[in-house]
Amino acid sequence: MTTASRYSLLQIGLHWLVAVLFALNYVVSDGMGEALRSKLAGGTPDGLVATLHPPVGIAVLVLSLLRLLVRWRLGAPASPEGGHRLLDLAAHWGHRALYAGLILIPATGILAWGVGIAAAGEAHEIVVNLTLALVIGHAAAALFHQFVLKDGVIDRMRPMSR
């Protein structure tokens, strides 16, 4: 926890870069199941999705590990003034769960695609869906803070706000 009113520029940059890459890989995923089955059967799947999806996902893993390191070194800004204890707790555990998803998604993907464990592919899809639900809740919570509680929480993740 720091006394700053927003995250550092590095943390803000990493947050939005990971958000964009996460969304990109969610969209560029159709056909990965088929590509995995072909790979497990000894084929060499090609095509745009099989070429892009694994490296973009690995980039998400590397950037998320970097984020955790920066977070550990720099901390986070103090909770907004007049914050509610329950909301703070929900944000605290919600952010931890998001980080867990950002690590577990690529890890299960690598176990399926790189190591050839078919069951890891099923786990991958489950963790992706759970994390997506968290992301939707996360974005909704950010909008609720910004427009209902009006505590300027989104400014903490904006590079050029007041």
Ligand code: HEM
């Ligand atoms: C942010 C990271 C990632 C996201 C959001 C993501 C998302 C998805 C989604 C939505 C699917 C379901 C596709 C479908 O069936 O229509 C999928 C499948 C798959 N992804 Fe990822 N993925 C990520 C990272 C990775 C990585 C790093 C790898 C491998 C190195 C990987 C390998 C796979 C494989 C093999 C499947 C097929 C699983 C199966 O059908 O059993 N993914 N991914």
Ligand code: HEM
């Ligand atoms: C429209 C989409 C999004 C909005 C508006 C948004 C907004 C925010 C805001 C305002 C914070 C700071 C919260 C605070 O100060 O307590 C934050 C933190 C965070 N966001 Fe997002 N976010 C979005 C998408 C995402 C996505 C897609 C992910 C990951 C897949 C993500 C992961 C995180 C994590 C892990 C934190 C905690 C940062 C830390 O304390 O280290 N966000 N987000």
